Amino acid sequence: xxxxxxxxxxxLAAGLLSATILSAQAEDxxxxxxxxxxDESSHYRVDAIKLAAGFLERQAKLRGEDxxxxxxxxxxxxxxxxxxxxxxxxxxHTAPNIIVSGHEDIGPWSQAGILRPIEDYVDFDAWxxxxxxxxxxxxxxxxxxxxxxxxxxxARVFFFSKxxxxxIGYSDDQIAALPxxxxxxxxxxxxMLHDVKKMQDEGVVEKGKGFAPRVSNGPDYWQFYQSxxxxxxxxxxxxLVFDRKxxxxxxxxxxxxxxxxxxxxxxxxxxxxxxxxxxxxxxFGAWDGGTWHYAQWTKQFGMKDFFGKVQFSLIPAGNKNxxxxxITHPLVYLLSxxxxxxxxxxxxxxxxxxxxxxxxxxHAISSGHLAxxxxxxxxxxxxxxxxxxxxxxxxxxxxxxxxxxxxxGVYWSAMYxxxxxxxxxxxxxxxxxxxxxxxxxxxxxxxxxxx
Amino acid sequence: xxxxxxALRALRPDTASRPAGGxxxxxxxEATPRRRTSRLGLLMLxxxxxxLGVFFLVPAVLTGIFAFxxxxxxxxxxxxxYVFTANRLDALAxxxxxxxxxxxxxxxxxxxxxxxxxAAAKAGVDERFLADxxxxxxxxxxxxxxxxxxxxQALPNHxxxxxxxxxxxxxxxxxxxxxxxxxxxxxxxxxxxxxxxIEPAVLDxxxxxxxxxxxxxxxxxxxxxxQPQTLRLCLxxxxxxxxxxxxxxxxxxxxxxxxxYLPRRTATAFSAxxxxxxxxxxxxxxxxxxxxxxxxxxxxxxxxxxxLPAFNYMKGSVPTAWTIVIMVNGFVGASIGMILLxxxxxAIPVQQLWASEVDGASRWxxxxxxxxxxLKWPILFFxxxxxxxxxxxxxxxxxxxxxxxxxTTDVWxxxxxxxxxxxxxxxxxYGLGAAMALxxxxxxxxxxxxxxRLFNFSDLVEQxxxxx
Numbered sequence: 001x002x003x004x005x006x007x008x009x010x011x012l013a014a015g016l017l018s019a020t021i022l023s024a025q026a027e028d029x030x031x032x033x034x035x036x037x038x039d040e041s042s043h044y045r046v047d048a049i050k051l052a053a054g055f056l057e058r059q060a061k062l063r064g065e066d067x068x069x070x071x072x073x074x075x076x077x078x079x080x081x082x083x084x085x086x087x088x089x090x091x092x093h094t095a096p097n098i099i100v101s102g103h104e105d106i107g108p109w110s111q112a113g114i115l116r117p118i119e120d121y122v123d124f125d126a127w128x129x130x131x132x133x134x135x136x137x138x139x140x141x142x143x144x145x146x147x148x149x150x151x152x153x154x155a156r157v158f159f160f161s162k163x164x165x166x167x168i169g170y171s172d173d174q175i176a177a178l179p180x181x182x183x184x185x186x187x188x189x190x191x192m193l194h195d196v197k198k199m200q201d202e203g204v205v206e207k208g209k210g211f212a213p214r215v216s217n218g219p220d221y222w223q224f225y226q227s228x229x230x231x232x233x234x235x236x237x238x239x240l241v242f243d244r245k246x247x248x249x250x251x252x253x254x255x256x257x258x259x260x261x262x263x264x265x266x267x268x269x270x271x272x273x274x275x276x277x278x279x280x281x282x283x284f285g286a287w288d289g290g291t292w293h294y295a296q297w298t299k300q301f302g303m304k305d306f307f308g309k310v311q312f313s314l315i316p317a318g319n320k321n322x323x324x325x326x327i328t329h330p331l332v333y334l335l336s337x338x339x340x341x342x343x344x345x346x347x348x349x350x351x352x353x354x355x356x357x358x359x360x361x362x363h364a365i366s367s368g369h370l371a372x373x374x375x376x377x378x379x380x381x382x383x384x385x386x387x388x389x390x391x392x393x394x395x396x397x398x399x400x401x402x403x404x405x406x407x408x409g410v411y412w413s414a415m416y417x418x419x420x421x422x423x424x425x426x427x428x429x430x431x432x433x434x435x436x437x438x439x440x441x442x443x444x445x446x447x448x449x450x451x
Numbered sequence: 452x453x454x455x456x457x458a459l460r461a462l463r464p465d466t467a468s469r470p471a472g473g474x475x476x477x478x479x480x481e482a483t484p485r486r487r488t489s490r491l492g493l494l495m496l497x498x499x500x501x502x503l504g505v506f507f508l509v510p511a512v513l514t515g516i517f518a519f520x521x522x523x524x525x526x527x528x529x530x531x532x533y534v535f536t537a538n539r540l541d542a543l544a545x546x547x548x549x550x551x552x553x554x555x556x557x558x559x560x561x562x563x564x565x566x567x568x569x570a571a572a573k574a575g576v577d578e579r580f581l582a583d584x585x586x587x588x589x590x591x592x593x594x595x596x597x598x599x600x601x602x603x604q605a606l607p608n609h610x611x612x613x614x615x616x617x618x619x620x621x622x623x624x625x626x627x628x629x630x631x632x633x634x635x636x637x638x639x640x641x642x643x644x645x646x647x648x649i650e651p652a653v654l655d656x657x658x659x660x661x662x663x664x665x666x667x668x669x670x671x672x673x674x675x676x677x678q679p680q681t682l683r684l685c686l687x688x689x690x691x692x693x694x695x696x697x698x699x700x701x702x703x704x705x706x707x708x709x710x711x712y713l714p715r716r717t718a719t720a721f722s723a724x725x726x727x728x729x730x731x732x733x734x735x736x737x738x739x740x741x742x743x744x745x746x747x748x749x750x751x752x753x754x755x756x757x758x759l760p761a762f763n764y765m766k767g768s769v770p771t772a773w774t775i776v777i778m779v780n781g782f783v784g785a786s787i788g789m790i791l792l793x794x795x796x797x798a799i800p801v802q803q804l805w806a807s808e809v810d811g812a813s814r815w816x817x818x819x820x821x822x823x824x825x826l827k828w829p830i831l832f833f834x835x836x837x838x839x840x841x842x843x844x845x846x847x848x849x850x851x852x853x854x855x856x857x858x859t860t861d862v863w864x865x866x867x868x869x870x871x872x873x874x875x876x877x878x879x880x881y882g883l884g885a886a887m888a889l890x891x892x893x894x895x896x897x898x899x900x901x902x903x904r905l906f907n908f909s910d911l912v913e914q915x916x917x918x919x
Binding site for chain 2 (some may be wrong): 016045067069079080083087089090101102105107108109111113114117120121122123125143145146214217218238251264265267268269270271273274341344345348387406407408409410412416420421423424426427431435438439442443447448
């Protein structure tokens with residue numbers, strides 16, 4: 001072998017060795033993110049994690065490390081199939097690293113061992129997590145531990161059609177004063193029924209389209225329970241509460257609405273798109289929804305001049321026992337038990353970066369959700385948005401959340417079944433309440449207080 | 452038993468019907484090759500048996516097991532762990548567990564002592580950080596992990612990653628609260644470490660209360676028997692199965708007869724058209740029905756032009772929703788029935804029909820006197836098959852009305868699916884859903900036996916007397 005050949009061999013070997021060393025230094029990670037209830041406008045639930053991954057890679061590069069993070073996102077527009085997917089994937093140990101779900105899933109999923117308490121991986125005393133609203137952190141906690149980081153916040157809203165209110169004699173001042181009347185309890189759900197009935201009688205809206213509540217099961221219906229004085233949790237004992245009187249008031253309200261002809265007996269199960277199109281075309285007298293619907297109506301369904309057409313308020317009280325209210329249903333970033341502790345630590349780091357006010361504000365403005373922290377609310381980008389700033393001010397202070405109790409799902413299902421029965425007239429209000437009571441009693445025993 | 456023997460004879464004429472005579476004797480030397488064939492047959496059947504076991508027997512057995520458990524999304528399927536949480540311990544107040552034991556188990560104390568430092572060093576905690584802890588915090592006790600964490604974060608060499616900091620905290624912890632123990636023994640040992648004098652009965656109670664997994668129960672069946680919703684579901688299911696079955700049988704019989712009397716080419720085209728409900732993928736089939744019946748769909752637009760009520764027929768009223776559910780499922784059944792009955796019709800000797808025509812029989816008389824009596828067995832088979840299919844079917848209802856409006860078109864199978872696997876709140880109750888499925892299987896068997904009895908099955912499978 002000639003010296004040149006020897007030198008060539010040495011150079012090749014050195015090259016191969018250095019390539020091997022370099023490739024050994026490179027760190028490749030794949031992080032999976034699954035998000036439920038996510039439509040086109042909420043893509044930042046996953047994209048925020050992708051942005052965070054890019055940020056972390058840049059930081060690593062400056063430290064001289066070669067870090068590659070692949071974020072594999074998957075979204076579901078509905079909840080039933082998403083929760084089924086997560087639960088069954090967890091059973092087969094293939095759950096995603098990061099789950100974006102409603103906070104109420106923390107109860108059952110933490111019991112089942114699907115989740116890691118996120119406070120073991122992140123520092124809530126350090127920025128940006130220390131500026132997240134404390135009530136939202138509380139919502140993401142269960143049984144003495146913090147399990148998730150709030151991904152967004154929201155309020156549920158009662159809407160009135162301004163043109164239709166004017167058509168039945170409301171002045172601009174009266175319309176402007178409506179939210180305050182609702183808040184004080186001067187304007188109740190039954191006042192609303194009479195107004196929308198008047199709209200129908202005067203031909204302002206079509207029959208059966210006076211009142212258009214949520215078309216399917218959702219936390220919204222607990223608001224009507226609260227409107228009639230219901231409490232979901234006993235403050236002293238922390239146990240779930242089944243309030244017969246409040247549930248009767250709520251079921252009766254919807255049965256009365258059907259009887260008055262302002263909402264059809266067959267309304268539940270209407271397609272969401274039909275409802276959205278109805279709102280965008282100003283076909284309803286009053287309806288209830290969420291802050292995020294604003295983004296859908298104005299961006300997807302072509303609604304123009306929202307503020308000129310729509311007045312919004314808290315959900316009105318039903319009677320003197322109840323109160324005007326709104327439920328916030330924050331989604332939370334959760335860490336699954338899938339993968340190693342290191343995987344979880346990396347995922348937690350990504351979630352922390354994604355909770356940066358500037359990144360989270362992208363989601364809030366894009367999807368019509370509310371800020372999760374004080375710093376985010378101060379950002380001009382967020383504060384200059386009329387919808388988010390007005391709803392943050394008018395509604396957010398009066399919101400409460402549904403409980404994280406692992407048994408709440410049973411109660412919720414029973415409540416909605418009873419509502420369906422009373423609404424469609426397949427049983428009387430009294431029987432529907434009794435059936436719901438029987439079901440929760442037999443399923444939950446002493447874990448629920450029947451009042 | 453006689454019936455079974457008759458059926459066996461019909462199926463194995465070589466072993467029973469043929470006389471044992473010279474032919475059999477001549478075949479004796481071939482006994483060995485026959486065994487080989489039998490083994491080969493078994494080998495060829497093996498994949499089927501395997502698939503049958505994996506996809507039918509195992510799920511059926513598991514359903515039977517699940518039905519007697521409290522399995523849910525909260526308990527998990529594969530088993531639980533033992534964990535003491537604040538809520539679980541609070542729930543034990545007044546249950547016979549001494550309050551001081553509960554208080555002891557709730558304590559989240561962290562103590563910086565020599566043993567903790569040694570354990571931390573063994574666990575690989577950074578030496579400089581350990582030196583900081585020893586110098587600053589030795590001998591101190593902290594009421595909870597959050598206080599301890601903040602104290603550690605004040606030290607100069609503390610790990611910047613919280614996960615590493617938490618790992619460093621573990622050796623100093625004297626708490627079992629929120630710790631997940633994989634086995635009962637581990638949990639018992641942990642309890643004894645904080646409450647050494649605990650009584651066995653109290654220990655048992657604590658362990659039972661801390662278990663997160665499922666337990667055996669018959670409560671699912673009690674609930675199904677006592678809840679008012681069961682009656683409505685049963686009535687809906689009976690109505691759905693009976694009417695859809697009648698619709699399917701009537702339509703398939705009509706189609707089979709119509710195509711029988713049509714010219715062959717026209718009949719083939721007609722049959723192919725009626726196969727569409729069966730061969731179209733179920734999701735596409737449901738979407739087609741939606742386009743057909745929803746607001747803005749073909750039927751409401753047509754009705755609007757004719758001055759009839761135009762609305763979403765699929766979900767807008769209970770009678771139209773039921774009509775659509777019955778038609779959507781009925782046409783699928785009619786497709787299968789048409790094939791079955793058409794082939795049975797073609798097997799009828801055409802000479803019988805010619806002879807009847809010579810005798811001056813009308814079409815109706817041919818159908819009544821010649822065709823229907825000979826179609827009794829295929830109609831029985833189709834009726835039983837279709838009844839079973841309808842009882843357990845839910846996918847078309849799920850994809851069209853989704854049990855609505857409200858819950859008016861909800862049936863047993865759909866509810867079982869929802870309870871076990873598809874719930875908005877994420878509250879999947881596998882045990883209760885399995886109990887519903889088990890009841891469905893039991894009812895299916897009973898209905899099958901009743902139908903066999905109703906149609907006099909033994910007479911139908913009896914060997915023709917002319918051959919005995």
